[in-house]
Amino acid sequence: GGPDAYSKFTIQSGAQGKEVEDLKTFFQYSTSKYKGQQIRSEGWAKAKGYETTEAGYDLFRGNNQIVSSGDIGDEDWVLQNDGNQAIVNKRNIATGYQRLKRSKQDTILGNIQYKGFEFTGFYSNQSRDLYNFYRDRNVLNSIIKTGNATYTHEFTSKVSVKAKSFYTVDDLILRSQRGYTMGGTREYRYGGTLILNLKDFPKNNNIAVGLEYRKFDMGQANADGNNFIINNANKSLLNEPNTNNRYIYPFSIAIGSMFVEDFYKLSDKVDIFGAFRYDKHPAWGTNVSPRLGTIYSYSSNLRFRLSYQEGFRGVVGASYAGGFQGDGHLRVQNFQYIESAAIPNSFNSSGQPTGYYNNVPETKPEKMRSSELAITYKFSKSISLETVFFYNNLRNIIDVGVLYCDKAGTATGGCTMPNLGSDVPGDWNGYWFYKNAAGEIRQGGVELGFKYRSKIWTTSISHSVVRVMTASSSQFESIYLSSDVNNQHFLGYPENVFRWNNILRPLEKLSFSFNYLFYPNWYSPTGNRVEGNHIVHSTLFYKILSNLEAGIIVKNGLNYRNPYPMISNAGGQDLSDGTPALETRTYWATLMYTF
Numbered sequence: 001g002g003p004d005a006y007s008k009f010t011i012q013s014g015a016q017g018k019e020v021e022d023l024k025t026f027f028q029y030s031t032s033k034y035k036g037q038q039i040r041s042e043g044w045a046k047a048k049g050y051e052t053t054e055a056g057y058d059l060f061r062g063n064n065q066i067v068s069s070g071d072i073g074d075e076d077w078v079l080q081n082d083g084n085q086a087i088v089n090k091r092n093i094a095t096g097y098q099r100l101k102r103s104k105q106d107t108i109l110g111n112i113q114y115k116g117f118e119f120t121g122f123y124s125n126q127s128r129d130l131y132n133f134y135r136d137r138n139v140l141n142s143i144i145k146t147g148n149a150t151y152t153h154e155f156t157s158k159v160s161v162k163a164k165s166f167y168t169v170d171d172l173i174l175r176s177q178r179g180y181t182m183g184g185t186r187e188y189r190y191g192g193t194l195i196l197n198l199k200d201f202p203k204n205n206n207i208a209v210g211l212e213y214r215k216f217d218m219g220q221a222n223a224d225g226n227n228f229i230i231n232n233a234n235k236s237l238l239n240e241p242n243t244n245n246r247y248i249y250p251f252s253i254a255i256g257s258m259f260v261e262d263f264y265k266l267s268d269k270v271d272i273f274g275a276f277r278y279d280k281h282p283a284w285g286t287n288v289s290p291r292l293g294t295i296y297s298y299s300s301n302l303r304f305r306l307s308y309q310e311g312f313r314g315v316v317g318a319s320y321a322g323g324f325q326g327d328g329h330l331r332v333q334n335f336q337y338i339e340s341a342a343i344p345n346s347f348n349s350s351g352q353p354t355g356y357y358n359n360v361p362e363t364k365p366e367k368m369r370s371s372e373l374a375i376t377y378k379f380s381k382s383i384s385l386e387t388v389f390f391y392n393n394l395r396n397i398i399d400v401g402v403l404y405c406d407k408a409g410t411a412t413g414g415c416t417m418p419n420l421g422s423d424v425p426g427d428w429n430g431y432w433f434y435k436n437a438a439g440e441i442r443q444g445g446v447e448l449g450f451k452y453r454s455k456i457w458t459t460s461i462s463h464s465v466v467r468v469m470t471a472s473s474s475q476f477e478s479i480y481l482s483s484d485v486n487n488q489h490f491l492g493y494p495e496n497v498f499r500w501n502n503i504l505r506p507l508e509k510l511s512f513s514f515n516y517l518f519y520p521n522w523y524s525p526t527g528n529r530v531e532g533n534h535i536v537h538s539t540l541f542y543k544i545l546s547n548l549e550a551g552i553i554v555k556n557g558l559n560y561r562n563p564y565p566m567i568s569n570a571g572g573q574d575l576s577d578g579t580p581a582l583e584t585r586t587y588w589a590t591l592m593y594t595f
Contacts, residue, residue: 041095183247
């Protein structure tokens with residue numbers, strides 16, 4: 001109930017060996033619905049204009065601007081016009097019909113275990129508003145059905161084999177706020193893993209050796225028979241969208257992997273661990289991810305951990321499958337056609353091209369090398385302190401690129417964007433794509449954590465700081481770093497964060513939690529330093545009867561509402577100092593009954 005109308009119902013049951021020995025079962029059904037809050041007309045929601053059909057006009061929440069009479073847009077609400085200048089009201093995200101955090105979800109989870117066999121079935125149907133989006137496809141509905149089967153066989157107390165398999169059907173549906181279907185697609189994911197575990201064999205070693213296979217079949221028709229995507233809820237919905245606006249082109253990716261890991265006890269004080277993973281991807285190529293570290297226990301109270309690891313991530317499958325037909329997505333295979341298409345990127349005062357876009361190198365997986373040193377000291381059984389120092393080196397960082405010029409005849413200079421290979425330009429006369437930002441970023445930081453535990457109170461305090469150590473000059477043109485090389489900061493997330501989490505149980509029937517997060521500031525895509533937030537969530541639960549518990553939840557107790565960190569539209573001028581994504585203070589009541 002209440003103005004934001006949140007409701008949730010959960011029922012679960014399980015059994016363990018009551019009817020059949022070694023048989024364990026668990027079942028849970030949960031449904032929830034949240035109306036969400038009205039989006040405040042601040043930051044990104046105020047500055048970013050709504051680009052398509054489903055938004056209204058509002059004198060107080062929209063953008064009121066003074067423009068020359070010749071620059072009045074087709075979608076502008078003219079409030080006053082003297083022939084030279086006009087006052088107009090423009091639609092923005094805040095005047096759209098989406099709401100902050102609006103969602104509804106149904107979830108079913110079932111698990112059955114019998115001796116070495118285990119099966120888990122999962123179903124989720126979730127719908128939520130894309131409250132930062134500025135086009136009509138701003139309701140995302142995800143329907144996931146998956147099954148996981150595992151079988152473990154122990155040959156001896158030291159040798160066992162585990163086989164795992166999974167099959168997932170992932171349906172995506174896009175809708176507008178008025179209920180029009182704006183698109184959707186389906187992806188099948190399936191595969192299996194085989195793991196050999198050796199416990200204390202050879203002596204003092206715990207070894208795991210595994211093989212893994214995963215396959216992704218994308219660009220399939222979803223349950224509604226659709227595989228398309230459209231931005232505007234207009235007549236384009238009637239123009240055979242499954243043919244002219246395909247979401248993802250049908251494509252399959254198979255990945256083979258193998259891994260080995262070992263935890264070796266060298267002595268009573270020293271443990272050594274190492275791991276090696278090999279992945280073969282048809283587009284990313286072969287990648288090796290090693291990990292090596294040691295744990296040194298100087299005493300029962302003082303412990304050191306030193307580790308080094310490497311990891312990677314590649315661009316999404318759509319970068320190779322192709323898709324977003326009509327929206328301008330350019331797949332990697334067609335980067336080679338950019339230069340020969342002679343697409344201008346600059347013009348002189350006469351409108352003649354003075355520069356052209358060059359080919360873009362084929363996108364490679366992003367790589368990270370990370371080193372950590374952790375020091376843990378126990379003052380007593382109840383009190384401990386941990387300090388973690390880390391250093392990361394990132395290269396081939398995945399960024400977003402854009403090819404654009406004004407449509408011919410709409411400005412001094414312009415062009416008609418050509419087809420590039422098998423891809424067509426977006427209706428905005430351009431292309432977007434995933435690329436590598438040249439150069440490297442080297443970052444370092446430290447996190448200090450304190451923990452205390454007693455019979456009635458558990459608390460943890462941590463403070464983390466991360467900084468740009470050095471970076472290639474080209475990285476300051478990416479979406480991740482500030483453009484000022486003399487004032488180097490990460491964009492879109494706080495570099496300085498404090499956390500304090502508490503659970504208090506003064507009585508057997510009473511429990512209280514208090515969680516506090518504070519970040520003093522962050523740097524926005526505009527390069528501005530934006531004030532942070534003090535965020536407090538707390539709960540109070542009381543067990544009325546042995547099977548009945550009531551509770552109160554308070555979210556954002558201090559009611560801070562400064563703009564929340566975000567990365568705005570890459571490569572464009574649509575930048576902001578954050579989004580009003582932090583909800584105002586809310587109160588929730590819960591009641592749980594156990595049968």
